[in-house]
Amino acid sequence: MHILVINTGSSSIKYQLINMEDESVVAKGVCERNGADGRIIHSAKGKTVKFDVSLSDYKTIAKKIIPLFLEGETAVVGNLDEIGALAHRVSIGGELAGESIAATNENIRYIERFIDLAPIHMPVQLAFANACREVFEKQVHAIVFDSACHLTMPEKAYLYPIPYEYYEKYGIRKFGYHSISFRYIAARIAEIKGQTNLQGIKLVACHLGSGSSIAAIKDGKSVDTTMGYTPLDGIMMGTRSGTVDPSALIYLAKYENLSFEEVTEILNHKSGFLGVSGVSNDSREIEAEADKGNKRAKVTNEMFAYQAKKYIGSYAAAMNGIDILAFSGGIGENSVRMRERICKEMEFFGIELDEKKNHDQNQMEGRISKSGSRVEIWIIPTNEEITMARDAYDILRFGKPQRP
Ligand code: ADP
Numbered sequence: 001m002h003i004l005v006i007n008t009g010s011s012s013i014k015y016q017l018i019n020m021e022d023e024s025v026v027a028k029g030v031c032e033r034n035g036a037d038g039r040i041i042h043s044a045k046g047k048t049v050k051f052d053v054s055l056s057d058y059k060t061i062a063k064k065i066i067p068l069f070l071e072g073e074t075a076v077v078g079n080l081d082e083i084g085a086l087a088h089r090v091s092i093g094g095e096l097a098g099e100s101i102a103a104t105n106e107n108i109r110y111i112e113r114f115i116d117l118a119p120i121h122m123p124v125q126l127a128f129a130n131a132c133r134e135v136f137e138k139q140v141h142a143i144v145f146d147s148a149c150h151l152t153m154p155e156k157a158y159l160y161p162i163p164y165e166y167y168e169k170y171g172i173r174k175f176g177y178h179s180i181s182f183r184y185i186a187a188r189i190a191e192i193k194g195q196t197n198l199q200g201i202k203l204v205a206c207h208l209g210s211g212s213s214i215a216a217i218k219d220g221k222s223v224d225t226t227m228g229y230t231p232l233d234g235i236m237m238g239t240r241s242g243t244v245d246p247s248a249l250i251y252l253a254k255y256e257n258l259s260f261e262e263v264t265e266i267l268n269h270k271s272g273f274l275g276v277s278g279v280s281n282d283s284r285e286i287e288a289e290a291d292k293g294n295k296r297a298k299v300t301n302e303m304f305a306y307q308a309k310k311y312i313g314s315y316a317a318a319m320n321g322i323d324i325l326a327f328s329g330g331i332g333e334n335s336v337r338m339r340e341r342i343c344k345e346m347e348f349f350g351i352e353l354d355e356k357k358n359h360d361q362n363q364m365e366g367r368i369s370k371s372g373s374r375v376e377i378w379i380i381p382t383n384e385e386i387t388m389a390r391d392a393y394d395i396l397r398f399g400k401p402q403r404p
Helices: 058-070 105-112 122-135 148-152 164-170 179-192 246-255 260-269 272-277 283-291 295-319 329-334 336-343 355-360 384-398
Strands: 002-008 012-019 024-034 037-044 047-053 083-090 140-145 202-208 212-218 221-225 324-328 376-379
Touching: 002 122, 002 384, 012 058, 012 384, 024 058, 037 058, 047 058, 058 122, 083 122, 083 384, 105 122, 105 140, 122 140, 140 384, 148 179, 148 221, 179 202, 179 212, 179 221, 179 324, 179 384, 202 295, 202 329, 212 295, 221 295, 246 260, 272 283, 272 295, 283 295, 295 336, 324 329, 329 336, 336 355, 336 376
Parallel strands: 002 083, 083 140, 202 324, 324 376
Antiparallel strands: 002 012, 012 024, 024 037, 037 047, 202 212, 212 221
16 A cells, blocks of 8 residues: 655645555656746656646645556556555644644635635645545545644743733644654654654654754653744744844834734744855755854854754753654754754763764765763664654554554
8 A cells, every 4th residue: 555645835845655564665767846836846657747837726736646656667556556644744733633634625724714824835735635536536535634742841941931811712732743853753753762662751842944943842742842832933044033032123123113923023034044044044054164263254153053952951850851852854864963063062961972873974974973871872873754654554543543
């Protein structure tokens, strides 16, 4: 049985067809913006095909993908029935969506109320999911939420200290994101430890990429995380500010005469690495500029590592200790220097990085702490697609997900 995993972002639709017998990726592709139109780049069996499609018509995009799986040199399945289900990534499902659910009309209507919280991603995610439901009409469709795993946070962690009526009236609270990645990391650590769950383990998972967040996971359950009501909160990111004193924004809006939309644009697209360094949103380019002596690039690196350190320390306090610190995401998996900066002078917490292992193990799953380190430090390359496929496969067979 195969599962088609759909990961719709703000400017691209990525997909993978996964054979659940051995969880191998048999085909994958992306439909990305190409001027006003879209371009599909599809690969399977070592072959790649490319062609243009209209981006405005999601049903057509979904229809164009089907023959690529069935016919010609990229054919990987004999007929469409071999694809049992589709897994659609959706940013947020609110308080009722603690796990993946079937994409029924009723469930989609429930999710639509959260569109305002992720206005760039959610409309496209839901529109493409609905188009797929029409085109892949015999298949089961699962919605996999990026906010789900954090619903286990206690009230003291998810409530904001603003008038309680706003929580009651609008549901304003911390939701947290990167749930699919954190679930993969937690499941992988449990497997490595030979456990069925993470009972008795205090894990701090750092998903550091162009979007970054850190989660405190105790006994396999998220107890706190850095992103909040929206994915703008917490640690600074590629172009997102992370946490900023709200009064500073009110001041800026007043004296720069900015609208809500303009403030939102600045915080989401002109801040973070890009805003501070003035160089790029890409950590590799910032490292290169810092090496050339660019002071703003240097302080950007220092700020990011300092913020990560502080969150790790605060989660040690929240969980009364840490057993495992895991790095994932584009920066977490690939940047030897950023891991070094973050783990430097953390002996107080029992965090001792082995510099050689950190270097030799780069980009690969493995332990990078010194043998005597009280906290184990791991690189866990994330695999969000397989987590999504497993949920959809469970929903297809059992009606609901079977694992955390
Ligand atoms: P997304 O959140 O969009 O999935 P990624 O997880 O791919 O993003 O992370 C993108 C970030 O990872 C960029 O800042 C990029 O510079 C960084 N990155 C990717 N490869 C490397 C590398 N080899 N060394 C350092 N940073 C890297």
